Amino acid sequence: MPATLLQKVWDAHAVRQLPNGQTQLFVGLHLIHEVTSPQAFDMLRARGWRVRYPERTVATVDHIVPTRDQRRPFFDVMAEDMLSALERNCREAGIQLFDLSSGAQGIVHVIGPELGLTQPGMTIACGDSHTSTHGAFGAIALGIGTSQVRDVLASQCVALNQLKVRRIRVTGTLSRGVYAKDVILEIIRRLGVDGGVGYAYEYAGDVIDRMSMDERMTICNMSIEGGARAGYVNPDATTIDYLRGRRFVPAGEAFDTLAEWWLSLASDAGATYDDDVEISGSDIRPTVTWGINPGQSVYVDERLPGVSDVEGSARSAVEEALEFMGLKEGDSIAGTRIDVAFVGSCTNARLSDLREAARVVRGRHVAGHVKALVVPGSQAVRAAAEREGLDQVFSDAGFEWRGAGCSMCLAMNTDKLEGREICASSSNRNFKGRQGSPVGRTLLMSPAMVAAAAVAGEVVDVREVALVD
Amino acid sequence: MSIERITSIRGSALPLRGDNIDTDRIIPARFLRSVSFEGLEDHLFEDDRQQAGAAHPLSRREYAAAAILFVESNFGCGSSREHAPQAIRRRGIRAVVGVSFSEIFFGNSVALGLPCASVSTDESRVLIAAAEQAPGSVFELDLEARQLSGAGLTVPVTVPPGARDSFLRGTWDATALLLDHYEEVEAVAARLPYIRA
Known part of the structure; x- marks a missing residue:
């Protein structure tokens, strides 16, 4: 079967x-x-x-x-x-x-x-x-x-407990300036922060199939923000290419045997799903959260929801979020002034993330009032980025280049927001107090959008700041 | 190892409004800077309490002795930190009743012997209102009968069968169970291609 x-x-x-x-x-x-x-x-x-x-x-x-x-x-x-x-x-x-x-x-x-x-x-x-x-x-x-x-x-x-499976097919083609981060924020916005309770999410469709492993990790990383117990992508040639030659992966014949097993695990055509959802990837635009949970987001060229547009208990949630964030209903998210820019976290601190952020800041400089830092996801990412000169790009642009760790994603070390600071962050949670100050505020977005915000000193559409291809 | 059977919890209720209350709010990350769970209860909802002042239910004397926490939907979402249910349990709360719970929070609570029972959205509203209007009203969560009663109300509750069974049998601390028939575990491990390789 x-x-x-x-x-x-x-x-x-x-x-x-x-x-x-x-x-x-x-x-x-x-x-x-x-x-x-x-x-x-x-x-x-x-x-x-x-x-x-x-x-x-x-x-x-x-x-x-x-x-x-x-x-x-x-x-x-x-x-x-x-x-x-x-x-x-x-x-x-x-x-x-x-x-x-x-x-x-x-x-x-x-x-x-x-x-x-x-x-x-x-x-x-x-x-x-x-x-x-x-x-x-x-x-x-x-x-x-x-x-x-x-x-x-x-x-x-x-x-x-046995999990149900919801397949989420992301179809079409992502536009320039739209990243895996935008895709997962879109999924969470559509299905809700508790939409995944009881489920594992299987991410599929053309957009996911074409993604690198780094991008697939960004997507799966935030399954939990959508309430799912787990998230996965079926193994394919991209998976196998990524793994070949890695330190703890067997080599030679043992690799081939394993790779054959890996491919055999992919969901069969005709497998039944407890739920099946299709999302058009072509329609996704760069996304920014405006509230206090990762489902509260808008496209960068959209306006914040109006309180009266929402009914019931959702309305008080919108009011609470707007009040905490110091934002007004109907305002556009673009133009929101930021104090801190953070490129880091298990969501978006791999080499490809740093490359995208560096591409935006190269030859530019962080706005005078913004404190900006890049925290690579690992010592290996840091070393690889340095081999490419990315550390220099960031330093020249006014970013601090740090050692690897979780850092300001959850502020368990000394990297934290102060007071009511607003942070453009490539991390995964915009909960109240998440970044270390009980009243600090977080705007989640892709690393390229964080970089663009750092340079502009406010939330901007990365598609307008840098030609991303 | 024998542990306590949990069949019912009786006591007054502490009402906490809001959907999607995450574990960062329940216990902010800075209080996880420790190698033990001791003292976490002092920081339960620390930032919410600071911001709400004397009005926060956890700051009000009439709820100090509460044994049951009334919440709304998707309670405990976010981080998997067991520190969240640990802080709740150490504060003297012995059951949580709400519309829905994040799965990791739910599982962590089971492991601590802290049942999380679900009620409908309407019933949740009624219960929270009752606990707000008459603090100190005594409620009883009866896991055997699958109901919550108190303040003149009786409402049905749902607890997933596996968890409910674990409380009623006193097997909610799973380690010993997982060590039973260990040869079966070793047999599964030996068959896995990545272990054979």
């Missing part, structure tokens, strides 16, 4: 049906970091359990690392404590840790794919909601909480 990728990968990892009806799934790759794992190791110790498959867990440090001065011990005492705890836990359990001295450190969702740890057909778990990123490879990738991190360490398994 024709099956979806989700079903095939699920079946390959299903251990048994638990008494409560959930499925026990084996976890092929477990990724950990310093924020959500220390308590899990403590729970494990308290119960006298050992890490069952230490070779299937890989660690890095990303959330709390300073991006400016990374010498140890960190000036930030708590960050130093959290990293020390991770180092100790990994040492004791025999878990490989890609730390700051490894040359391979970075945001966990950037380094997994980069190192070839992330592979099609795997089940992947990590104590971080943006684990959905890895679905770009045709893996079932799940964000989990700390108690489940404990479960995976102890048993290499998770207990999960």
Whole structure:
């Protein structure tokens, strides 16, 4: 019978049906970091359990690392404590840790794919909601909480309810200046921030098929912002080309055997979906969020919604968002003055993202009142960008060029907004207080749009600032 | 390992209005800078409370002893941080009742023995209004009977069967279950092409 990728990968990892009806799934790759794992190791110790498959867990440090001065011990005492705890836990359990001295450190969702740890057909778990990123490879990738991190360490398994699958076909051709970020913001705007509850999203269609792995990762990354438990793209030639030669990917005959298996996992023609949605990619325009959740967005040449256009409880949500953001109904989003520009995060801090942002700022300069920073997704991205001279492009334009980490996406280090600052951000969440100031404000957009906003000092249409082709 | 069976939760309710309340609001990221969950309850909804002042339900004395949290839809969306249900549980809340919950938040809550029960949008409004009008009214969430009663109301609740079963049997802490029949886990692992390679 024709099956979806989700079903095939699920079946390959299903251990048994638990008494409560959930499925026990084996976890092929477990990724950990310093924020959500220390308590899990403590729970494990308290119960006298050992890490069952230490070779299937890989660690890095990303959330709390300073991006400016990374010498140890960190000036930030708590960050130093959290990293020390991770180092100790990994040492004791025999878990490989890609730390700051490894040359391979970075945001966990950037380094997994980069190192070839992330592979099609795997089940992947990590104590971080943006684990959905890895679905770009045709893996079932799940964000989990700390108690489940404990479960995976102890048993290499998770207990999960069966998921429904919604196929989202993005058809047509994207216009110049329209990026993967705009596509996923469009999907979330259309289907809602809770539209995906109970579902895994399968992204398909011409637009997705033509995308690079970097772009597919941007799409899958924000599945969680649409409420979906996971998101994935079927493996194809692009996937296989990306993986060939990566550090943790077998070479030679073993690669060919694996690649054949990977391709066989793609959803079969004729597979049935619980829901099927088509979105015209050709109609998508550069998108900017104006509110306090990622579904509250408009095209850059659109106006903000009017309060009276919305009914019921949605109306108070619009009012609350406009008030928090200090924006007025019916205003255009273009022209909104920004204070900070942030290019970074697991959504948009890979090499191709930095290239697009650099292309916009080359030969230009950041507006006088804007603080702008680029935080590469990993040490490898940073090094590759430097080989191309992108660091120089950004520095010349007035951007700060930082070390790799999560940084101002969630402001667990010292990179944060102050007061009511507004940030044009390539990250994934515009929640109240997300970027470190309780009253700070976030406008989500593509890296190229962030770069354009940095130069103009306000939200502008990247298609007008730079000819992007 | 034997853990507690959870069949019903009785106590007063704390009403919290708003759809799509994310885990960054429940517990802002700066309070995750720790290697333990201790003390998180002091920062539950910290920024919302600061901004709303004395009017925030969590700042009001009449809700200090609440055991059940009434919310609206898509509660707990966003980050997977277990710190969010940890802060709620450590504040003394033993059940959450609302229209819908983010799946990761829901799963994290199950692992802590914190049931999240769903009611319809209309019933959610009625419940929140009741808890606002008469703070201190005692409600009982009965997982066995799948209903919530109190303040003269009785409404049906939904809890997904797997989670409900885990509470009623006392198997909501899943680790021991996952370690049962471990040879089956090893057999599945051994068959996986990427492990064989």
